[in-house]
Amino acid sequence: CVAQIQRYLTAFPLMKRTMRVDSHQHTHAVPAVFDALSQAVAELGVTVTHLRCPIEPLAPHRAAGSNMPPVNLAKDALITWLWRKNRGKMPAACEVPLFCGVVLSGAMDTVDWPLLDAFESLAADRGKNVQVLFHPVSVPIEQCLDPENAPFAGACASEARNREAERLRYLAETHR
Structure with a gap:
């Protein structure tokens, strides 16, 4: 630390x-x-x-x-x-x-x-x-910090992260 x-x-x-x-x-x-x-x-x-x-x-x-x-x-x-x-x-x-x-x-x-x-x-x-x-925007798996670590790399390259980015844009556009 x-x-x-x-x-x-x-x-x-x-x-x-x-x-x-x-x-x-x-x-x-x-x-x-x-x-x-x-x-x-x-x-x-x-x-x-x-x-x-x-x-x-x-x-x-x-x-x-x-x-x-x-x-x-x-x-x-x-x-x-x-x-x-x-x-x-x-x-x-x-x-x-x-x-x-x-x-x-x-x-x-x-x-x-x-x-x-x-x-x-x-x-x-x-x-x-x-x-x-939020964890918006995925990266290609080969650009992950540890591409050999399948669970970690899979999370970094997940399409769900791109959906999170879209949700953030939506929330910003509809901000009350």
Whole structure:
């Protein structure tokens, strides 16, 4: 964690005062990883101002009638269980927005205004912002970071990512 943060700060030194923390596949939710990340942040004197909390509330999905794939519900439950072990370890004065993006992973092209409205309403009730995670635009499989890793490369080259990009364009065009 120290080496990654140092490399990042070499390119973006001003971010030492306003670091935003996230990780691929929400690995920072794993308590041992979160502890190592927290230790690295403290060691380097970094101020974390934004932290992705990958706990996704289901109420907005239910209110909007989302079709929640069972595998994604299991993934959300696991991430939530892991993340809750990090309670009380959040950096002071750090923004932790309401999160959406795991429950419809692979199906974010179904995100619609009723779902976004339900998330915005819940966020307003909690005094938070909403962070919606999309993975728009696929890449040819040979251009993936690890083309030999079939599951990873298949996800990167998935047509579903192009559908997510189309959905984002639609949402931008119909913004209320």
